Amino acid sequence: MRSRKSAWVWLLRKEWRELLAARAWWVMVAVMGPLVGFAFVSAVRTYAEASGLNGTAMGVGEAFSPLVGIWGPTFSACELAAAFLLPFVAIRVVAGDRQSGALKLELQQAMPAMGRVGAKALVLVGGWMIALAAPAIAVVLWRWYGGSVDAPELASVVAGHVLNAALTIALAAAAASLTDHPSTAAIVTLTATVGAWVLNFIAAVHGGVWERLARYTPTAMVAEFQHGLIRLEVVLAAIALMIAGLAIAAVWIRLGVAVKRRALESAGVVAAGAIAVAACMLVTTSWDVSEARGNSFSRSDEAALAKIPGTLTIEVHLAPEDPRRIDLDHRALSKLRRVRPDVDIRYISATSIGLFEQTNEGYGEIKYALGARTVVSRSTTAEAVLEAIYEVAGVAPPGDDESVFRGHPLVARPAWAGPIFYVIWPLMVIAVAVKVKGQR
């Protein structure tokens, strides 16, 4: 018998060849070009218009951050592909063995099921990385136009989409193993995707625990990475979910094990995954890798906030769907949580939209309490929140110690992007596919 390592290498080679034989993968790679191209061309035009109209970036630096203006929209094409194209590729690779009868043969080789599923997942992630060549071309073009590229924030965007793809692969692998037919697996996978969107919607309406859970949906995760925010709890939770998905796939490809036992093992995996995700929620480490530091207060404010003793309590009398609350969360509280994870934020509202609470006394108030001192404010800007916190803490605001991010305005035409993404890329993918097919 061959060693397990060499058998696994053979399996990896087999999975790679199967991926290259999958038309679904070639179609996905080919479609990535036009998808990315359309998003990139639109983003460059909008960015140029904004840059030209304003003339200067003074005071509107964030608007001229390539992270928000170019990479966010351009890479959003990858999110689309990960939601609607990648699952079919993953299902093809995982379910193909069962459909063709190959699984009955492969299961007779003594290899842990997780090793088999791991080989498929690894190859699929590799296939996804190749598809990411399309946005990589966009980066090259952007540089050629004279645009600024900040490596850490670009890496953050790429990492978010790789993690999202890995989650999709794990979900699709689990669905393909659990179901008897690829079409059923596709329905299950898309149901999970739509379910995540529904969760986001419920979170927006009801807030609370739903809001907390919605932070771990692929959409929310990608959005944070696209803003240059890397939260360790989200990364760890995504990895835990990914491992759980692959483990469920590994449980169900073992056709020789009784269904009852597989169901029990799956329940164990789900329970372990839930515990792992719950444990991840305790982690508060995060990094703001955006050049504009868009997810952070200024360094001097962060230092001052860190020194405030005691637990700060903030009572927000705003409904979940009230735009002021969304503004407050995005502009101030999310930044505050990063520097003071111990802050106790309570949301109080009688309804989800707040429309009929406007006349209530106290609606719209934000109460800051620290020890015996309290401060009440209605402003939702970051500056006002900081001012209220310093006031309730009885400390003087620090002076400005860093220059304002002025952005990288650029008036450029998306030259060559159209021909490259709409014509050359698809033709090149088709040519390579034909050549690879011919060589086999």
Next chain:
Amino acid sequence: MIERLVEGNTGWVRVAGLTKHYGAFAALQDVSFTVRRGEILGLIGPNGAGKTTLFECMAGVLPPTAGSIRVDGRILSAAERRNLLFYMPDAVAPWPSQSVGWVLDFAIGFFGGRAEQLDPIVDALALHALLREPVATLSKGQRKRVMLAFGLLMSQPLLLADEPFEGLDLRQSRDVASTLRQHASDGRTLFLSIHQISDAARICDRFVLLSDGRTCGEGTLDDLVALAQHRSASIAGRNLEEVFLALT
């Protein structure tokens, strides 16, 4: 290890009380028989008798409801069973996009097949012309020969082949039978599920008769004739078809 187990037990592999239920339906009911080392054992039964289910339960790709596989009276673990036997399913087209040559290399690389047997098996089954062809483009008979080659490359001492003659023409059937005989004479034990009784009569040393998920008889043709006569069935001569009809 398996060589030792089999050698030390004069080639006896015992399948005992194998049962498989799908809800209320019993596909196999208390199926028991023995496999002797170096023999070609034929599994004969009508459509729906449970032949494929029996093979899949033995190979561990389908969970049996009850029963065991024993060597030396000892129940085999899953790992030991994997080292003892290899099962070639019927009507499969595994890795359809890959060439026949690559599939046979995969059999050696991934499954630990016998590399030194590759050329002789390819010659014996006339696969040279097919080596560059993708599995998906093969005819039923060609695919069957490729799958047989795959199974014969395996190093396990016991090969279970489901319908090895299905889709083959007369000449190919004879060639395949000759190749299987050759491998049996080299010490390989073959357990073949055969739908066509004439094919089974031509190649098998002993038979297991299966009907409605139960074993109806086991032994050589003479044993089965005696069994049929014992059950008061009148049989015209030593004809496996007659015996089969009498016992099932």
